[in-house]
Amino acid sequence: MIIDWHNHFYPEAYLKGLKEESGYARVERDAQGRLLIHYEGDYNVVVGPHIDLADRIKGMDKGGIDMQVLTLTTPSVEREKPETGVRLARMANDGYSKIIEDNPDRFTALAALPLQAPADAAEELERAVKDLGLRGGTLMSNVAGKPLDAKELTPVYEKAVKLDVPLYIHPTSPINSRAMEDYRLVPILGFGVDTSLAVLRLLFSGTLERFPKLKLVASHLGGVYPYLRGRITTGYNAYPECKVNISKPPDHYLKKVWVDSIIYDNDVLMSTLAYLGPEKILLGTDDPHQIGDIGKAVGRIKALKIPEEEKQMILGENSRKLLKL
Numbered sequence: 001m002i003i004d005w006h007n008h009f010y011p012e013a014y015l016k017g018l019k020e021e022s023g024y025a026r027v028e029r030d031a032q033g034r035l036l037i038h039y040e041g042d043y044n045v046v047v048g049p050h051i052d053l054a055d056r057i058k059g060m061d062k063g064g065i066d067m068q069v070l071t072l073t074t075p076s077v078e079r080e081k082p083e084t085g086v087r088l089a090r091m092a093n094d095g096y097s098k099i100i101e102d103n104p105d106r107f108t109a110l111a112a113l114p115l116q117a118p119a120d121a122a123e124e125l126e127r128a129v130k131d132l133g134l135r136g137g138t139l140m141s142n143v144a145g146k147p148l149d150a151k152e153l154t155p156v157y158e159k160a161v162k163l164d165v166p167l168y169i170h171p172t173s174p175i176n177s178r179a180m181e182d183y184r185l186v187p188i189l190g191f192g193v194d195t196s197l198a199v200l201r202l203l204f205s206g207t208l209e210r211f212p213k214l215k216l217v218a219s220h221l222g223g224v225y226p227y228l229r230g231r232i233t234t235g236y237n238a239y240p241e242c243k244v245n246i247s248k249p250p251d252h253y254l255k256k257v258w259v260d261s262i263i264y265d266n267d268v269l270m271s272t273l274a275y276l277g278p279e280k281i282l283l284g285t286d287d288p289h290q291i292g293d294i295g296k297a298v299g300r301i302k303a304l305k306i307p308e309e310e311k312q313m314i315l316g317e318n319s320r321k322l323l324k325l
Helices: 012-020 053-063 082-102 118-130 151-163 185-204 225-238 250-254 266-276 297-302 308-323
Strands: 003-008 026-029 035-039 042-046 067-071 107-109 137-140 167-170 216-218 258-260 284-287
Touching: 003 308, 012 026, 012 082, 053 284, 067 308, 082 107, 082 118, 118 137, 118 151, 137 151, 151 167, 167 185, 185 216, 185 225, 185 250, 225 250, 225 266, 297 308
Parallel strands: 003 067, 003 284, 067 107, 137 167, 167 216, 216 258
Antiparallel strands: 026 035, 035 042
16 A cells, blocks of 8 residues: 655635634635635645545546545644634544545545644544544644744643654744745745754653654654754764753664655655665655645655665555554
């Protein structure tokens, strides 16, 4: 089974809620009639497969994808007022549950979580997993500028460990994106930087040590930290500050994190594969965003000069095991 870990769908009720609520996100039509969702630093162009399952399944079939793990993309829910975020998360997760119920062989999903209200987020994760049949949760890379190692988010990590489900770090507008607002640098550069910032803060804060059974997945092949691995290790050895909260070198923690394969370049992918091993890489397409790769993602993996068994791990076996499918 070929499973696409990284892709996005806007459930109808969630999108309706965004249009009706006056908050962080803004939904409008541009001069070309395209539906746009604006948020700090960037925007998304909503196309058919974002909202239409028939269109989505056609694209999956064409791209050789058997199943997708649906997730909410930006603007998600965590930057709205707490009560709005909770309401939007429930709308999204209920929508995903219905899709899974109607299409169990093609879709599963990870829950949207209102991280601005951590106790509610932990409760929603449990509801989504136990009552709705979702397989884990999504963490946006920061919560309105607050990093993911903030102590108040501990209940979310505790709940994920108790439920034994993965948490997926997906980027949102970076903590400091002021210099990235031109040239679409937020999605080009900022997303990868913010994902890596989240992972490294979870590492050096000791969060990953306190929760050794936490199943964490980082999007876009981990962002940029896999390519800074030498510098991260050198910094750990040189700076006493890096040793305060952890008892082992950074590689010990980083090699426990899964990443998805959406990076567009097989030379870069091979470098990270050599570092993490094939068992830590999950197929991703970023479908159906403007820079999505559903048409080439499977072929990129099949073209790698690695054993067939390792290709199958990346294409679906790793996701199947992680999601307990």
